[in-house]
Amino acid sequence: MSKSSKKYILGVDVGATSVKMGLVDANGRILSRALFQTKAFASKDAFVKELIKQMRALLKKSGTGKNKLAGIGVGLPGRVDFKKGIVHDLTNIKGWNEVPLKKILYKIFKTAIYLDNDANAFASGQLIWGKARVARNAVCITLGSGVGGGLIIEGEVFRGSNFSAGEIGHVCIDINGPSCGCGANGCLESFVGNRYIASRAIEKIKKGQKTLLTKLVNGDLKKITPELITRAARQRDAFSVKLWEQTGTYLGIGLSGIVNIINPDMVIVGGGLSKAGKFIFKPLNRELKKRAMRQHLKVLKVQNADFNDDAGVIGAASLLERER
Amino acid sequence: MSKSSKKYILGVDVGATSVKMGLVDANGRILSRALFQTKAFASKDAFVKELIKQMRALLKKSGTGKNKLAGIGVGLPGRVDFKKGIVHDLTNIKGWNEVPLKKILYKIFKTAIYLDNDANAFASGQLIWGKARVARNAVCITLGSGVGGGLIIEGEVFRGSNFSAGEIGHVCIDINGPSCGCGANGCLESFVGNRYIASRAIEKIKKGQKTLLTKLVNGDLKKITPELITRAARQRDAFSVKLWEQTGTYLGIGLSGIVNIINPDMVIVGGGLSKAGKFIFKPLNRELKKRAMRQHLKVLKVQNADFNDDAGVIGAASLLERER
Numbered sequence: 001m002s003k004s005s006k007k008y009i010l011g012v013d014v015g016a017t018s019v020k021m022g023l024v025d026a027n028g029r030i031l032s033r034a035l036f037q038t039k040a041f042a043s044k045d046a047f048v049k050e051l052i053k054q055m056r057a058l059l060k061k062s063g064t065g066k067n068k069l070a071g072i073g074v075g076l077p078g079r080v081d082f083k084k085g086i087v088h089d090l091t092n093i094k095g096w097n098e099v100p101l102k103k104i105l106y107k108i109f110k111t112a113i114y115l116d117n118d119a120n121a122f123a124s125g126q127l128i129w130g131k132a133r134v135a136r137n138a139v140c141i142t143l144g145s146g147v148g149g150g151l152i153i154e155g156e157v158f159r160g161s162n163f164s165a166g167e168i169g170h171v172c173i174d175i176n177g178p179s180c181g182c183g184a185n186g187c188l189e190s191f192v193g194n195r196y197i198a199s200r201a202i203e204k205i206k207k208g209q210k211t212l213l214t215k216l217v218n219g220d221l222k223k224i225t226p227e228l229i230t231r232a233a234r235q236r237d238a239f240s241v242k243l244w245e246q247t248g249t250y251l252g253i254g255l256s257g258i259v260n261i262i263n264p265d266m267v268i269v270g271g272g273l274s275k276a277g278k279f280i281f282k283p284l285n286r287e288l289k290k291r292a293m294r295q296h297l298k299v300l301k302v303q304n305a306d307f308n309d310d311a312g313v314i315g316a317a318s319l320l321e322r323e324r
Numbered sequence: 325m326s327k328s329s330k331k332y333i334l335g336v337d338v339g340a341t342s343v344k345m346g347l348v349d350a351n352g353r354i355l356s357r358a359l360f361q362t363k364a365f366a367s368k369d370a371f372v373k374e375l376i377k378q379m380r381a382l383l384k385k386s387g388t389g390k391n392k393l394a395g396i397g398v399g400l401p402g403r404v405d406f407k408k409g410i411v412h413d414l415t416n417i418k419g420w421n422e423v424p425l426k427k428i429l430y431k432i433f434k435t436a437i438y439l440d441n442d443a444n445a446f447a448s449g450q451l452i453w454g455k456a457r458v459a460r461n462a463v464c465i466t467l468g469s470g471v472g473g474g475l476i477i478e479g480e481v482f483r484g485s486n487f488s489a490g491e492i493g494h495v496c497i498d499i500n501g502p503s504c505g506c507g508a509n510g511c512l513e514s515f516v517g518n519r520y521i522a523s524r525a526i527e528k529i530k531k532g533q534k535t536l537l538t539k540l541v542n543g544d545l546k547k548i549t550p551e552l553i554t555r556a557a558r559q560r561d562a563f564s565v566k567l568w569e570q571t572g573t574y575l576g577i578g579l580s581g582i583v584n585i586i587n588p589d590m591v592i593v594g595g596g597l598s599k600a601g602k603f604i605f606k607p608l609n610r611e612l613k614k615r616a617m618r619q620h621l622k623v624l625k626v627q628n629a630d631f632n633d634d635a636g637v638i639g640a641a642s643l644l645e646r647e648r
Contacts, residue, residue, distance in 0.1 A: 079619050088619065136485055137484060137485045137489075149585070151585070153477055153478075153482065154477075154482075158477065158478075159587070160461060160586060160587025160588070160620075161460055161461045161587050161588055161589040161623045161624075162587065162589075162619060162620075162622060162623045163587075164587040164617065164619040164620050165461075165585065165586055165587035166585065166587075167584040167585060167587075167617055167620070168584075168585060170581070170584045170615075170617060171495070171581030171582075171584060171585060172497055172577050172578075172580065172581050172615065173496055173497070173498075173499055174497075174498055174499045174500070175497055175498045175501075175574075175577055176498070176500070177499075182617060183614070184580070184614060184615040250499075253496050253499055254496075256496065256508070257494070257495030257496050257581070258495075258585060260491040260492075260494045260495060261473070261475070261489065261490065261491060261492060261495060261582060261585065261586075262484060262489055262585075263483070263484025263485050263486065263487075263488040263489035263490075263491075264484070264485055265485040265486075290507070290508060291494075291496065291507075291508040293488065293491055293494060293506060295403050295412065295486060295488040296484075296486075296488050296491070298486060299485045299486045300485075
């Protein structure tokens with residue numbers, strides 16, 4: 001079937017908090033959307049049922065019949081067998097264990113279906129419709145509750161020997177560092193993952209450090225988020241500025257090692273944390289210049305990711321563009 | 325020209341201490357050898373002159389005329405433009421700055437010539453004639469005065485966006501770590517490079533720790549080498565065993581991060597340090613099991629490199645096998 005006869009792709013971005021989906025056209029634009037909360041479902045089966053219901057509703061709402069649907073792409077936060085379309089397990093979503101989601105979805109939708117790890121889907125979106133179109137080798141990083149990574153090698157998403165490449169968050173940058181959710185310690189994620197940043201902030205505040213954040217959350221420190229830290233930093237809260245300064249430095253240390261290994265011409269930074277903008281990018285770039293090797297820096301560009309909060313949905317849809 | 329009509333390749337392994345060369349057959353076996361000291365030459369020009377003289381002599385000695393020579397492969401310890409055959413600069417060999425070595429050699433030998441970074445050449449040798457023949461994705465590491473790395477991605481040596489990929493030695497594993505020759509600090513090389521190991525040993529001995537090493541070097545601590553540390557460890561010198569234990573642990577920490585990024589099915593460890601055998605491999609494997617992710621470990625094999633001290637020469641020769 002040619003591209004032109006089937007114009008639309010359904011992109012689904014499964015997250016630990018919410019599932020976003022969108023009908024995406026051949027230029028990577030979202031025409032119609034849907035969203036539901038992940039946590040509302042007690043079991044994997046109930047979750048998959050709702051997923052299918054919502055997908056059907058979105059296709060119906062937008063009048064996309066089979067003759068217009070090129071396929072479905074799904075990004076998931078966990079271990080996914082890209083070839084077989086099986087979900088090994090998910091991070092922060094319980095009950096997923098070797099789920100043949102591709103098969104399940106195919107039975108219903110009878111169309112081309114691609115599943116991938118969400119960070120790979122993100123990288124794919126940047127490659128097909130974003131800045132990475134012009135990259136030969138790129139390291140894509142998404143900063144959120146976890147640190148996700150996707151690699152582009154010689155113009156293709158590189159998934160590794162069993163679809164697990166790009167675990168950028170689990171590179172040790174400090175042999176004496178804090179313990180990480182993965183079981184090791186000193187991982188990049190344990191320095192720049194959302195909750196680790198928040199708990200670093202809380203710890204400091206409890207030790208008596210003054211910050212606008214305390215006021216912004218009315219003393220309820222558990223409510224501290226990266227968004228609030230950025231808001232406080234914009235209001236020149238020295239504490240928050242310094243928190244981003246440290247976070248950007250850690251990121252730069254981790255990324256410089258990855259740059260030295262991969263020698264990419266592009267690093268793309270996305271995810272919620274990247275909204276901190278210059279507060280993070282300035283120390284990140286400084287550290288890269290200090291630690292990445294001279295030859296590597298000659299070809300390297302650091303870029304903000306395209307598509308903001310839509311990067312997941314667009315990335316998932318993009319899986320169809322390259323593969324079909 | 326077919327492979328069978330031109331049977332031999334001249335492989336040249338340029339090191340900071342010595343230059344080794346060998347005539348290599350189509351099966352990766354060295355038929356004839358030559359060696360000279362690198363340090364003896366005051367200038368780059370004198371060095372290149374000697375290099376050419378020795379290459380000619382080896383070809384003549386072995387009776388390899390133009391009709392039998394398939395080409396020349398050269399591995400160099402530094403930044404090399406693999407495509408253009410230009411040496412940007414070398415580590416620990418002065419006076420090399422944008423040297424068009426391929427052109428220089430072609431004028432004399434009128435045959436196919438490939439230059440590459442020595443770690444890439446090493447990886448190429450393992451890929452063409454060694455254990456990595458069966459690997460899809462592999463991380464090859466050579467442990468010596470420096471820490472060199474070569475990546476095999478989807479069955480090919482991966483060189484990055486400007487031929488600088490694989491700088492495994494310059495990944496930060498400790499944000500508070502010692503300063504490294506590259507200008508940064510806490511790099512893997514600053515923990516496991518030969519001279520750093522030796523100086524860690526010397527420091528401890530000076531602080532009063534007892535070891536067989538002191539006797540083995542007659543009190544001249546500057547003479548401590550990895551070979552001697554291994555010799556002492558084999559004689560159950562607790563100090564030396566612990567030194568390798570720490571070194572293997574550092575290596576495992578560094579490699580686990582790289583494994584999490586690349587998701588290789590093989591890690592190949594070569595170079596002088598790998599001769600420490602179990603003293604290094606045991607802690608290395610333990611640390612990998614602790615820090616590399618479950619999914620990654622499922623497909624991973626850690627292997628000793630093939631070809632021992634010939635890995636450089638054979639690797640250099642192998643550059644011709646894949647490319648012609």
